[in-house]
Amino acid sequence: MKAIDRFARFLSQRRLKMTKERRAILDDVLSVRGHFDVDDLLARLRRSGHHVSRATLYRTLPRLVESGLIHKVEMAGGQARYELMVGRHHHDHMVCLGCGDILEFESAEVERIQEEVCRRKKFVMTGHTHQIRGFCASCAGEGRAGAAPRKVHG
């Protein structure tokens, strides 16, 4: 089933509407690979001639997250990033403090341990965040002391 149809179904199931703004946002999101933030998305939308307001974008992204089409990555410092989840399964992130790059990793074992921990404490898990911070191979190579953290778009 195509992503747009999944979203349409998701919306109609809760009496929400498929507007041209929502369609434009989803189209754009589907065309990106890797991680993006609100500004990336907004800039790309404008470039492609769609004038979606920042407010609408902020209102739509949670819908896309709920529908399972994208995933929100909470970064330390409070700004969020997103990534497409269509055809992918859960993974966690390594964030480079040098170049801002995000690497992915997954570990069934970590998932298993988490579930075990929750069972032991009778905690009902609804989600988790597992992020490793540090320096990627190339940033570490050029000497991490010199690599000041910077925000990288795109």
Place this chain on the structure above:
Amino acid sequence: MKAIDRFARFLSQRRLKMTKERRAILDDVLSVRGHFDVDDLLARLRRSGHHVSRATLYRTLPRLVESGLIHKVEMAGGQARYELMVGRHHHDHMVCLGCGDILEFESAEVERIQEEVCRRKKFVMTGHTHQIRGFCASCAGEGRAGAAPRKVHG
């Protein structure tokens, strides 16, 4: 070695000064058990007659973190919490979306896997965040649908 002496040494090693504000903040932090945020701390300081400004508190907390006396816990949504690390070692958190409670867990195995992952990708880890979100035993018990997330102090 007492915490205050550790902090004094930490400060003098980098030509920073031990002021009465910093002493008051550390005193207060040492008296709390569990997790706290900036407002908790500020309120307690005022109650105990110390008038430390918000700005100073925000300036001092990173120093306490660097010195290893406390640890910063980045919460989803962007507000930070802190916890005393004196005499404790690393652990991660389970955050209850119902009552705001924070449970702790630790797993040497997860740490091991993380290191393995980093080695494989030649990533130099400087830190990590591993948070499980969900509902604690008592909030899950009373039916999680009804438990709206709320912010709890203390």
Place this chain on the structure above:
DNA sequence: TCCATACTTGAGACTGAGTTGCAACTAGAA
């Protein structure tokens, strides 16, 4: 003990990410 000075402080302005109120607009069921 006194001094010099680099480090600190408080107040308030500011920032950046995200949210909200509201009047005008619109998707989509009937």
Place this chain on the structure above:
DNA sequence: TTCTAGTTGCAACTCAGTCTCAAGTATGGA
């Protein structure tokens, strides 16, 4: 086509945290 609940853009707002700057102070040295 009509009706109405849901949606939009804008601008004002919130919230956590940062920054500026003038006034104050801890601390090593004379």
